[in-house]
Amino acid sequence: MLSTLNPFAPPPSPSSSSSTRPPPPSNPSLPLRPSPTPQISSHLFSHPSSLLLELCSDPRELRQFLPLVIKHGLFHEHIFQTKLLGLFSRFGHLQEAALVFDSIADKTDDLYHSMLKGHAKHSPLDKTLAFFCTMKHSQVCPVVYNFTYLLKSCGDNADLARGREIHSQLIANGFSSNVFTMTAVVNMYAKCRRVDEARKMFDRMPERDSVAWNAIVAGYAQNGLAEGALGMVVRMQDDGVAPDSITLVSALPACTNIRSLRAGKSVHGVAIRAGFDSLVNISTALVDMYSKCGAIEKARLVFDRMRLKNVVSWNSMIDGYGQSGDAEQAIRLFKKMLAQGFEPTDVTIMCALHACGELGDLEEGRFVHEMLTRLGLGSDASVMNSLITMYSKCKRVDLAAEIFECLKAKTLVSWNAMILGYAQNGRTDDALRLFSMMQWENVKPDSFSLVSVIPALADLSVLRQAKWVHGYAIRLCLDGNIFVRTALIDLYAKCGRVNMARKLFDTIHERHVTTWNAMIDGYGTHGFGKSAIELFEEMKRSPVKPNNITFLCVLSACSHAGLVDEGQKYFASMKKDYGFEPGMDLYGSMVDLLGRAGKLDEAWDFIQKMPIKPGISVYGAMLGACKIHKNVQLGEEAAKRLFELDPEDGGYHVLLANIYAAASMWEDVARVRTMMEKNGLQKTPGCSSIDLKNEVHTFYSGSTNHLQAERIYARLDRLIDEIKAVGYMPDTESIHDVEEDVKEQLLNTHSEKLAIAFGLINTSPGTPIQIRKNLRICTDCHNATKFISQVTEREIIVRDIQRFHHFKNGRCSCGDYW
DNA sequence: GTCCTTTCCG
Numbered sequence: 001m002l003s004t005l006n007p008f009a010p011p012p013s014p015s016s017s018s019s020t021r022p023p024p025p026s027n028p029s030l031p032l033r034p035s036p037t038p039q040i041s042s043h044l045f046s047h048p049s050s051l052l053l054e055l056c057s058d059p060r061e062l063r064q065f066l067p068l069v070i071k072h073g074l075f076h077e078h079i080f081q082t083k084l085l086g087l088f089s090r091f092g093h094l095q096e097a098a099l100v101f102d103s104i105a106d107k108t109d110d111l112y113h114s115m116l117k118g119h120a121k122h123s124p125l126d127k128t129l130a131f132f133c134t135m136k137h138s139q140v141c142p143v144v145y146n147f148t149y150l151l152k153s154c155g156d157n158a159d160l161a162r163g164r165e166i167h168s169q170l171i172a173n174g175f176s177s178n179v180f181t182m183t184a185v186v187n188m189y190a191k192c193r194r195v196d197e198a199r200k201m202f203d204r205m206p207e208r209d210s211v212a213w214n215a216i217v218a219g220y221a222q223n224g225l226a227e228g229a230l231g232m233v234v235r236m237q238d239d240g241v242a243p244d245s246i247t248l249v250s251a252l253p254a255c256t257n258i259r260s261l262r263a264g265k266s267v268h269g270v271a272i273r274a275g276f277d278s279l280v281n282i283s284t285a286l287v288d289m290y291s292k293c294g295a296i297e298k299a300r301l302v303f304d305r306m307r308l309k310n311v312v313s314w315n316s317m318i319d320g321y322g323q324s325g326d327a328e329q330a331i332r333l334f335k336k337m338l339a340q341g342f343e344p345t346d347v348t349i350m351c352a353l354h355a356c357g358e359l360g361d362l363e364e365g366r367f368v369h370e371m372l373t374r375l376g377l378g379s380d381a382s383v384m385n386s387l388i389t390m391y392s393k394c395k396r397v398d399l400a401a402e403i404f405e406c407l408k409a410k411t412l413v414s415w416n417a418m419i420l421g422y423a424q425n426g427r428t429d430d431a432l433r434l435f436s437m438m439q440w441e442n443v444k445p446d447s448f449s450l451v452s453v454i455p456a457l458a459d460l461s462v463l464r465q466a467k468w469v470h471g472y473a474i475r476l477c478l479d480g481n482i483f484v485r486t487a488l489i490d491l492y493a494k495c496g497r498v499n500m501a502r503k504l505f506d507t508i509h510e511r512h513v514t515t516w517n518a519m520i521d522g523y524g525t526h527g528f529g530k531s532a533i534e535l536f537e538e539m540k541r542s543p544v545k546p547n548n549i550t551f552l553c554v555l556s557a558c559s560h561a562g563l564v565d566e567g568q569k570y571f572a573s574m575k576k577d578y579g580f581e582p583g584m585d586l587y588g589s590m591v592d593l594l595g596r597a598g599k600l601d602e603a604w605d606f607i608q609k610m611p612i613k614p615g616i617s618v619y620g621a622m623l624g625a626c627k628i629h630k631n632v633q634l635g636e637e638a639a640k641r642l643f644e645l646d647p648e649d650g651g652y653h654v655l656l657a658n659i660y661a662a663a664s665m666w667e668d669v670a671r672v673r674t675m676m677e678k679n680g681l682q683k684t685p686g687c688s689s690i691d692l693k694n695e696v697h698t699f700y701s702g703s704t705n706h707l708q709a710e711r712i713y714a715r716l717d718r719l720i721d722e723i724k725a726v727g728y729m730p731d732t733e734s735i736h737d738v739e740e741d742v743k744e745q746l747l748n749t750h751s752e753k754l755a756i757a758f759g760l761i762n763t764s765p766g767t768p769i770q771i772r773k774n775l776r777i778c779t780d781c782h783n784a785t786k787f788i789s790q791v792t793e794r795e796i797i798v799r800d801i802q803r804f805h806h807f808k809n810g811r812c813s814c815g816d817y818w
Numbered sequence: 819g820t821c822c823t824t825t826c827c828g
Binding site: 214216284312348411417450 | 819820821822823824825826827828
């Protein structure tokens, strides 16, 4: 700015202190130009003109000035030393400030105060306090603002111990009723999350100005105590202090926090009446409040009416769209922001990445990735964490892993994001590997880590691991966390321990909607439809409102238990009583409900009447029902439409082939197989696994590579004879083009049977056997297992991809209805 | 010379 200064302008009046000084002129384009140093002539360095130094708005200009100061021998003049020191410390160049400071022989108190301020604003807390100590040792008398700066620094570092120390020193220095220091004390305690202590100090203040009130309002708001914050806003008015814009900008996030549109609107009203609503920070907070309170259109209205927007305003609106599920609008606004020439910040990038992830838009995601690299945000941990999540959501967990591996400053969030990414992309082993690795690297898992890894364990359904992670959660003192507990409920249910799940459920008093959903679904997959319904009815009487997932769980429970009327009733109630518009999965559930129960025509009719175009899940359910009830004609219809939707999963083709096979339509079976090959679709090989003595044993159909293979096959041979003796008939009708005995042989070596035989050999009599199958259990194995449970007097629990089957005394809990 | 807005993982 030096070139813009008029050297002939009258010098500022000597009485003008720094507090009333106008802000330094700022022209962002100027500091980039080389400074016209030679044009500055030495006559400027008369004493009044030394004030010029103060007008330096950036350290660069200061550095350009310095050689001149030295050249003209002014460096040792007190006024220059004072000003230089002040400037260096204001700009955070503490080393240079210290150089000036140390060179001064007889230091005035002012110089100490100036140094302390610089340290408090720019140095680590340790250094600041060390300087404060030397200051006291040099017999410098502390002043009010020494303490306010020190306390702010303690608050920013959330260093309660040091905060208390400063607090007591302040009392010793007789500042305990000063409104400035005490406001800083209130703020410090609030920042250290000790709102009660902050409040105690606030109540003890002999007088309170609006700043003091703002400190306590913000204190409550930032600690998630919205009611406290809003209560204090009321109290301050009763006390005759009018809320200012700072009060309101703190009160708004409090309304946002409790999602209270009503409170937010009333603050908006106050802001309008006081004329604060045109302030950029107020209107930005309003945008955030409205969008988070579910009034996204109103947020957009406020946003569009803003005459002045800053990056934060844009970020709030973009994130508002992202959080309310409108990722497309978020991206559109992001583009608009770029078009208007705003430079995205780390926050903008994170919001944009979130939206890309939601949309699964890899191309856009890559574009944002390139942009953030250009912007130099490639080492910002938060940004990189968002990138990991974006790539994971776009099903490119490989790219996510690449980012994670290269990320130098991994945070706990990075680990959590990567674990979740693996878990959600079916990379269970990698999720578990990372979870144990993080502990090797001394990163302590938190509730998010557990909530990410537990579903991966639920995928494996190994009870031993479930118990281990439960114990681990207890040791980490995280088992009380509602989301961890909910994940554990789901885990126990998926490990076949629905009673244990219920026990955990009963210990939770403040249940989240997902807690109810997990338990209802647990009952549903175990075929306990009645229990699921009872629990749902209990939920309706609780303060927690069901969401559309709840209805999905309830309908699937009804479907697995054959409760057709109940299911239909709930489907109707969902729209009528709760106003939920059913999604594709719910329609699929309804088709499943009707179809499984044999009401195939009704199911088909239901599909024709759907208000939205039926998707894969709907025709998939129809096809599955046609397989159960051996309906070739409707099966073909469903498959035709299903294949038009181009599913990536080859399972539907297999389903159709099985429908044909059951009807002995072998040419059609062959046709479907050819079609699969042509489309590059593969049948997922069926496999069954069983957990034994800390090891998971996995079997594929006919596999002979197990160490105990000989014993297993021998036991299986005997087993087949035993169950045949009590009435088992091999279901060979769905196998074609081989001899009868080969058919039997093929059936007998199904993975389910191998796993059961292995379990029988290796466990003592009476021990329940638990198997996990990656596809649906086959009809013959289901039948055989019933007989096996009878002849061996074992309880056999099979979890297939759809549900649980509890076999006992020759019967299955699904009532052969699955 | 104190107080204030936006953001990542469930």
